[in-house]
Amino acid sequence: MELSPSAHADPFCRDRLPPFPLWPELHFDLPELQYPARLNCAQRLLDDAVTRWGADRPCLLTPSSGRWSYGELLRRANQVAQVLTEDFGLLPGNRVLLRGPNNPWLVATWFGVLKAGGVVVTTMPLLRSAEIAELHDISRPTVAVCDHRYLDELDAADTPGLAVIAYGGPGEHDLTRRSAAKDGEFTTVDTAADDVALIAFTSGTTGRPKATMHFHRDVLANADTFSRHVLKPQQDDVFTGTPPLAFTFGLGGLVVFPLHVGAATLLIEQAAPRQLADLVAEHGVTVLFTAPTAYRAIMAAGVVDRLAGLRRCVSAGEALPAAVWEEFRAATGLRIIDGIGATEMLHVFISAADDGIRPGSTGRPVPGYRAVVVNGEGDPVPDGQPGLLAVTGPTGCRYLSDPRQTTYVRDGWNLTGDTYIRDAEGYFWYVARSDDMIVSSGYNIAGPEVEKALASHPHVEECAVVGAPDDRRGMVVKAYVVLRPGAAADDVTVKELQNHVKQSIAPYKYPRAVEFVTELPRTSNGKLQRSELRKRARTTAG
Known part of the structure; x- marks a missing residue:
């Protein structure tokens, strides 16, 4: 494998890519995945959009009725x-x-960085x-661009x-004032298609985040696979959603996919369910x-009933029961498009839409991707039997200087950490997470990271x-939680511990x-048995 000559004067990312033998297999089976050697995804998504559809086309909308073309x-x-x-x-x-x-200036900055x-x-x-x-220590940024309302924690961070x-x-x-003083004329840097465009972080089960590196071509590949073949957006669509742009589910669904087809996107900073439904109705949203x-x-x-104008609903981040x-189909007539994605893969790689949906199933591999269910040795298991989900496609896992590359990628396959069953029709059915990750409301939360925060409270002897x-x-x-002597096991302590973690x-x-x-339950050699606690949690919940 050979990379194109890089446009990067700073070789930090290239120098920290995994060795080629540890990469997953990559394949570009579809004609639309045949990208040129020189490619800047910002040029393709933004400059080319203006050339094709005109500068006046609506692009970014806000709840306050602000609009950027x-x-x-x-x-x-x-x-x-x-x-x-x-x-x-x-x-x-x-x-x-x-x-x-999520707001227009965050998107403008995202594009500005890539264009530079x-x-x-x-x-x-x-x-x-x-x-x-910690993220600074891993990715070593030279500049941070921050919404003025979120400066306090950044200023308090150790970021020399x-x-x-x-x-x-x-x-x-x-x-905003610095930008107003510039003339807006800038020649986009001619990056290589395989120059790193973004570093996306995902929680590791050890608590230390994993940095995934994605190329300029990867950003477009998800639009040319899941979006093009499953979502099938139209130019007059208006997108919106709740995931932050730091979550690659949100980056694709709220920026890359709409701009790829010349559509508009409503950016919401935060919205409770009732507000979200009202915004969908007020702004003519068609894709959620x-x-x-x-x-x-x-x-x-x-x-x-406020969702009556929707044409497409997409769900990811956790299994859709x-x-x-x-219930949603009965209430709206809409069929939610479920999907599984991963930060390591950038976006959704198994999904289904319309008549192809089997309720409860995640779907089939998205065109451009391949998926199998394997055992611990990496061998495919028969249909109907549970095993580890393994995926390949035009995108794949490349951790930044992280030994966990060999855990996620084995024999050329990306192992997502999910247990799945494939049926005789080729549909994939989610069983459970295969590790200690907790997926709550679509967010990946590493249990050990929460344990570390709890353990720093003076009342806590140990916890899991x-x-x-x-x-x-x-x-x-x-x-x-096992409390230290003298600490009261009551609601006041619960609230104190929760606030401490927050x-x-x-x-x-x-x-x-x-x-x-x-x-806490432990093995004979003292190892914590989280499986016993998970079993207890299921029993208590049931």
Whole structure:
């Protein structure tokens, strides 16, 4: 395998790619996946869109009825690229950390970084300072661009040498004012199709995040597979959804897929189920991306009639129960498109739409991908038997300097960490996660990371965290806690521990259920038996 000559002056990413023998098999079976050797995905998604459909076409919408056209987004992205290169000396290959909720300036900055040849590192806006410091330590960004409302945790993080630019605030050095002083004329860097475009983080079961590196061609590949062949968007569609752009499910569904076809996207910073349904109705949304939790909550809130204008509903991030699918179909007439994706693969690789849907099944491999169910030795298991899900396609796992590459990629296959069954018709049926990851409301939460936060509280002697079944969220984080002598096993302590976790790590990771125990189950050699706790959590929930 040989990579094209890189446009990156800073070789950080190329130098930290896994050795070629540890890469997954990549194949580009479809004609639309035959990308040229030189490719910048920002040029393809934005500049080419303006050329094809005109500068005045609506592009980014906001709940306050703000609207940016494709031409306005292009101008602002070029201005951001100018600020980064002229004012901050950004070189191709330098990483830029982004922090903020879903809004137009976050998207403009995402494109501006790519046009300048930089590597985007978009982070979840709710991360705390210690988490930000860890991501900084792994990806080594030179610049951070942050929504002014989210500066506190970034400022508190240990990020030596990091230049910080705020946007949306009152200061004269704010990115919006810096950008306004630029002429908006910028020549997009001629990157290689296999230059790294973005680093996306995924939680590791050890608690240390894994950095996945994706190329410029990868960004387009998901649009030319799942979006083109399963979602089938139209130019007059209006997209919206709840996942943050740091979550690659959100990046595809709210930026890449709509812009790939000249559609518009409504960017929502945050919305409860009732608000989400109202926004869908008010803005003529036709394509919705969210987790099963939200679909359930919209039905429970009695506002499902507000979704009457939808043409497509997409669910990912956690398994979609057949009962939820059936209830939603009965209430709306819409068939939710379920799918499984992974940060390592960038987006959805198994799915189904329309008459191809089997409620309760994730679907079949998306055109361009292949999937099998294998045993622990990597051999395919017979249909109807559970095993590990293994996938290949035009995208695949490339961790940044991480020994866990050999765990995720084996014999050329990406092993997602999910247990699946394939039936005789080639449909894939989700069974469970194969590791200690807790998937709650579409978010991946590493149990050991929550344990580390809990263990730092003075009342906690030891603890263990597992996922417990939950009707609304799919799973919730449940903590089993052994208290130190003198600490009261009561609701006050529960609330104190929960608040402590919220202050230590991203608030959505906190344990919604806490059970005090006198001891944790262990093997004869002292190893914690999380499987016993998972079994107990299922029994209690049942």
